[in-house]
Amino acid sequence: MTELTHTVGTEAERIVVAIKGELDTHTAVEFKRALLGLIQEGGEVVVDLGGLTFIDSSGLSVFIAAHKRALSLGAKVALDFVPAFLVRILAITGLDEVIPILR
Numbered sequence: 001m002t003e004l005t006h007t008v009g010t011e012a013e014r015i016v017v018a019i020k021g022e023l024d025t026h027t028a029v030e031f032k033r034a035l036l037g038l039i040q041e042g043g044e045v046v047v048d049l050g051g052l053t054f055i056d057s058s059g060l061s062v063f064i065a066a067h068k069r070a071l072s073l074g075a076k077v078a079l080d081f082v083p084a085f086l087v088r089i090l091a092i093t094g095l096d097e098v099i100p101i102l103r
Contacts, residue, residue: 020051023059
C-alpha cells in the first residue's frame with residue numbers, strides 16, 4: 001500500500017504544501033481535495049516535492065487540476081524541489097511549460 005503525507009505552512013505570504021511519499025492512484029484523490037482547498041483567490045500555493053518518491057498519471061492530474069483551479073481564481077500554483085525523475089516526466093508531457101517550476 002502506498003502512503004503520502006503532506007504538511008501545510010506559510011513562507012513569504014505563500015502557502016507551502018510539502019509532500020512525502022507516493023502520489024498515485026491510491027493517494028491522489030485525497031491530496032487533490034486538500035490541495036484544491038488551499039487555493040484561494042489571488043493567492044499562491046507552492047508544492048514542495050522534495051519528499052516525493054513516485055508519481056503516476058493520477059498524481060500528474062492533481063497538478064493539472066490545481067493549475068486550472070488557480071487560473072480560474074486568479075491565483076498561482078508552482079512546483080518546488082522537483083525530483084530529477086519528475087523533471088523528465090514534466091518535460092515529456094509539456095507540463096513544465098504550463099506549471100511554473102521554481103527549482
